[in-house]
Amino acid sequence: MKIAYLDCFSGVSGDMFVGSLLDAGLSAESIEEIIAGLKIDGFTISSAKEGRNHIFGTKFSVAFNDDVHQPPRHLKEIKGILRSSDLPPQIVETCISVFERLAAVEAAIHHMNPDEVHFHEVGAVDSIIDVVASVAGIHLLGIEKLFVSRIPVGSGMIESAHGIIPVPSPATVALLKGVPIYESGQDVEMVTPTGAALLTSLAASFGTMPSMTIERLGYGVGTRNLSDRPNLLRIMIGSDAERGRLDTVVLLESNLDDMSPELLGYLMDLLFEAGALDVSFCPIQMKKNRPGIRIQVIGRPEDKDKLVGMVFRESTSLGIRISYSQREVLERNEVTVSSPWGKMKLTQVTDREKGSVLVPEYEECRRIAREQNLRLRDVYAWATTKSRGPEK
Numbered sequence: 001m002k003i004a005y006l007d008c009f010s011g012v013s014g015d016m017f018v019g020s021l022l023d024a025g026l027s028a029e030s031i032e033e034i035i036a037g038l039k040i041d042g043f044t045i046s047s048a049k050e051g052r053n054h055i056f057g058t059k060f061s062v063a064f065n066d067d068v069h070q071p072p073r074h075l076k077e078i079k080g081i082l083r084s085s086d087l088p089p090q091i092v093e094t095c096i097s098v099f100e101r102l103a104a105v106e107a108a109i110h111h112m113n114p115d116e117v118h119f120h121e122v123g124a125v126d127s128i129i130d131v132v133a134s135v136a137g138i139h140l141l142g143i144e145k146l147f148v149s150r151i152p153v154g155s156g157m158i159e160s161a162h163g164i165i166p167v168p169s170p171a172t173v174a175l176l177k178g179v180p181i182y183e184s185g186q187d188v189e190m191v192t193p194t195g196a197a198l199l200t201s202l203a204a205s206f207g208t209m210p211s212m213t214i215e216r217l218g219y220g221v222g223t224r225n226l227s228d229r230p231n232l233l234r235i236m237i238g239s240d241a242e243r244g245r246l247d248t249v250v251l252l253e254s255n256l257d258d259m260s261p262e263l264l265g266y267l268m269d270l271l272f273e274a275g276a277l278d279v280s281f282c283p284i285q286m287k288k289n290r291p292g293i294r295i296q297v298i299g300r301p302e303d304k305d306k307l308v309g310m311v312f313r314e315s316t317s318l319g320i321r322i323s324y325s326q327r328e329v330l331e332r333n334e335v336t337v338s339s340p341w342g343k344m345k346l347t348q349v350t351d352r353e354k355g356s357v358l359v360p361e362y363e364e365c366r367r368i369a370r371e372q373n374l375r376l377r378d379v380y381a382w383a384t385t386k387s388r389g390p391e392k
Contacts, residue, residue: 003145004138005209006199007234011152011190014130015060016220016233017198021137022047023058024218024235034136035129037086041065043125050221052230057219060133062126075103075115078128087132094135098201102193105174127194134198143237147210148203151176152184153191172196178250178301179206180324186226205248207326214238249277250304251325254317255284257292264293267314274310275303337386341368341379346386358386 006012006020022028028047035045042065050059073081078099082092103114110117138146153168153176160169167189168176175196184190199206215238222231256264268279278298286292295315299307301324311317331350335358336343346358360383369376 001144001240002142002237003147003210003212003240004141004143004235004237005212006146006148006203007209007236008149008151008191008199010222010226010229010231010233011154011184012195012199012233013192013222014127014134014194014198015062016222017195018130018133018137019047019058019060019220020218020233020235021134021141021220022060022218023220024141024216024237026137026141030140031133031137034087034091034132038081038128038132039085040081040125040128043129045129052221052225052232055219055230055232057221057232059221060130062129064125072124075099075117081128082132087136088139091132091136091139094201095131098131098135098197101175101201102171102197105171108174109170130194131198135202138202141216141237145204145240146202148199148206149209150180150182150207151191151196151199152186153181154184154186154188156187158189169193175200178304178324180248185228188224188226205326207248207324209236210240212236212238212240247327247329248301249298249325249327250301250307251321251323252297252299252304252307252311253294253321253323254311254315254319255286255292255294256316257286257290259293259316263314264295267295267311270310270314271297271307274306275299276307339368339382341372341374344368344383346383358383360384 006017018031022031032045044063044065045061046063047058047060049056051057079096082095085092087095100114103117106117107114153172156167157164158167158169167187168191169189171193172189172191175193176191179200214236216236218235218237220233220235222233224231264281268281271279276297276299278296280296282294282296284292284294295311295317297307297311304322308320308322311320332347334345335348336345337358338344345361345364347361348356348358350356360380365376365379365383368374369379372379
């Protein structure tokens with residue numbers, strides 16, 4: 001699998017993202033062809049080699065013609081531009097999802113409907129080009145999974161279309177919800193809303209670099225001269241060296257000493273229905289020698305608020321510890337085989353060292369045991385003997 005790791009040691013913006021892809025081997029001609037498919041004019045794009053702290057990369061730029069007015073746009077107008085373009089459908093839909101993400105956070109900030117959001121900085125032509133070129137570049141380079149480092153954010157104040165606002169901007173903060181960030185120590189904007197929207201729309205995981213064999217390397221050049229680091233965005237492209245894949249999960253934990261087992265069972269059911277990946281209870285010894293239960297919930301970062309709300313609503317918890325972690329999981333997919341009782345669904349698990357194996361699923365074995373009036377362990381025993389691939 002071809003993967004990429006985006007090292008955001010100096011933040012990220014849309015033009016830096018495009019520059020890093022170009023520097024890693026993306027053809028400038030292919031990007032020009034993609035941009036031409038938008039059927040909008042009044043600008044020119046260019047790329048050139050520039051250095052920051054004696055490290056050279058590619059600077060991607062959009063320049064506007066003086067005689068052409070570029071108005072801010074609503075989400076509907078941006079969707080119209082994308083859907084009437086000559087871009088491949090998968091690129092169009094991904095770009096639309098990026099702008100819908102932007103519209104959703106802007107709408108929440110300004111208390112309005114997403115369709116009513118009047119984009120300014122992120123609705124301008126240069127941001128449309130940055131989004132389209134980034135999404136198309138990932139596609140053209142054949143990158144199947146994008147991993148991203150922790151994100152450094154700046155501080156201070158900046159001028160925007162709405163006046164003076166804090167850094168990170170409200171939109172950037174909202175977009176980075178659930179993403180590991182840290183203070184950069186720089187009194188400048190390190191992450192733009194467009195950059196944040198691209199990362200959170202395209203990344204499979206945030207955190208440490210995955211095990212990989214690097215084949216290409218690129219640097220996207222930013223516009224600033226920072227005091228303690230080069231203003232560059234580094235991308236490493238190569239093949240996955242892991243047995244499985246990495247993703248980021250949110251981990252919720254709370255200690256309870258005054259809740260009945262019946263309510264805990266009900267809470268577990270609700271958490272799984274709300275999207276939890278795993279829920280477990282562990283007996284612990286709490287203060288004043290009281291026996292208690294530690295509840296641990298693993299979920300997707302985007303489900304954090306929903307899962308936290310469920311724990312507070314249905315348990316006696318007064319506080320929840322929240323952390324983010326990476327997990328490596330083996331590739332898996334559902335296959336159907338013929339069994340003595342008809343078609344049966346099994347899970348095919350792929351391990352690069354051991355190959356593929358088929359494993360039984362409890363609910364499927366339970367269904368067959370009930371329908372056929374069999375012992376569950378007999379159905380399991382038959383299913384565990386299966387080692388061949390799915391039937392054609």
